[in-house]
Amino acid sequence: MSEIVARVQPSLRGRYAPSPTGDLHMGNLRTALLAWLFARKAGGQFVLRIEDLDRPRVRQGSTEHMLEDLHWLGLDWNEGPDCSGPYAPYTQSERLDIYQDYLQRLETAGLIYPCYCSRAEIAQAASAPQQGEEGPRYPGTCRYLTQAQRGEREASGRRPSLRFRIDDEHIVNFTDLLAGPTSQHVQQVVGDFIVRRADGIFAYQFAVVVDDALMHINQVVRGIDLLHSSERQILLYEALGFPVPSFAHVPLVLDKQGKRLAKREQSSGLAPLRAAGTTPQQVVGQLAASCGLVLPGTSISPYELLGRLAPDLYAIMRTKQ
Numbered sequence: 001m002s003e004i005v006a007r008v009q010p011s012l013r014g015r016y017a018p019s020p021t022g023d024l025h026m027g028n029l030r031t032a033l034l035a036w037l038f039a040r041k042a043g044g045q046f047v048l049r050i051e052d053l054d055r056p057r058v059r060q061g062s063t064e065h066m067l068e069d070l071h072w073l074g075l076d077w078n079e080g081p082d083c084s085g086p087y088a089p090y091t092q093s094e095r096l097d098i099y100q101d102y103l104q105r106l107e108t109a110g111l112i113y114p115c116y117c118s119r120a121e122i123a124q125a126a127s128a129p130q131q132g133e134e135g136p137r138y139p140g141t142c143r144y145l146t147q148a149q150r151g152e153r154e155a156s157g158r159r160p161s162l163r164f165r166i167d168d169e170h171i172v173n174f175t176d177l178l179a180g181p182t183s184q185h186v187q188q189v190v191g192d193f194i195v196r197r198a199d200g201i202f203a204y205q206f207a208v209v210v211d212d213a214l215m216h217i218n219q220v221v222r223g224i225d226l227l228h229s230s231e232r233q234i235l236l237y238e239a240l241g242f243p244v245p246s247f248a249h250v251p252l253v254l255d256k257q258g259k260r261l262a263k264r265e266q267s268s269g270l271a272p273l274r275a276a277g278t279t280p281q282q283v284v285g286q287l288a289a290s291c292g293l294v295l296p297g298t299s300i301s302p303y304e305l306l307g308r309l310a311p312d313l314y315a316i317m318r319t320k321q
């Protein structure tokens with residue numbers, strides 16, 4: 001029986017998907033290490049994907065730095081921009097045709113519509129400003145515009161974003177492997193959300209779903225700050241007919257006061273540590289100790305750490321939340 005189960009169960013495919021907007025700071029590196037540990041502990045595959053769609057925020061040379069830092073730490077991946085793989089390319093800016101194709105599917109299904117509102121107009125329109133994680137809830141202003149009204153706005157030179165039409169009643173529930181049961185009434189909290197921005201850039205929520213699905217990622221590990229992006233993403237998985245992966249949202253690295261790292265602290269990546277002669281094993285030990293996986297002062301490689309951890313890494317991490 002267990003043999004059959006082993007054969008039919010797809011093996012775990014995890015990923016780390018950084019945005020090349022600067023060097024990886026300790027929080028990013030810890031998320032990468034944990035995503036790697038979860039995948040490897042399950043004997044699974046690990047994919048590295050570069051999320052560089054937001055061109056104005058991309059920093060020249062940042063991708064190369066990130067890959068170099070992750071390799072230096074001792075992490076490895078089966079597929080990624082520097083080693084390719086069956087679902088290449090692994091850099092989002094090289095996948096625009098793919099996103100366009102899936103956007104077209106949403107369009108054909110009548111699930112997207114153009115929105116001409118500016119941020120300021122949305123903020124104003126929200127009467128009792130319900131502050132969602134990414135600003136005020138979108139109140140649906142452009143949902144029912146007629147063709148003529150759209151034409152007027154186009155004529156005034158406004159370029160629309162494209163929004164995903166949410167089923168008003170749908171409450172999305174899922175159980176995060178670390179954060180536990182979670183749910184969100186997406187229409188009430190976020191409203192119809194953007195899948196392509198007015199400047200033509202495909203939105204994170206949309207591209208990440210297309211990529212994770214096409215790359216057969218069945219476990220998404222990332223920072224807890226993205227927990228409530230998952231509900232929007234689940235709506236997109238469902239709309240596009242993709243299987244929904246499992247999610248594990250890991251804690252962020254906090255400062256001594258328990259607050260998120262300030263920009264200044266975030267920007268200090270590995271460079272100063274490397275310049276001071278710190279070894280990769282010391283950094284891995286520091287990252288692992290910061291979430292209670294080893295004792296402070298431990299010096300250890302990722303593979304040694306993997307061998308030392310008990311099989312149910314989720315249970316260990318849940319107690320550290």
Ligand code: GLU
Pocket residue numbers: 016017018019051208221222223226
């Ligand atoms: N690219 C995102 C970031 O760097 C992570 C997205 C994800 O893991 O889903 O914050």
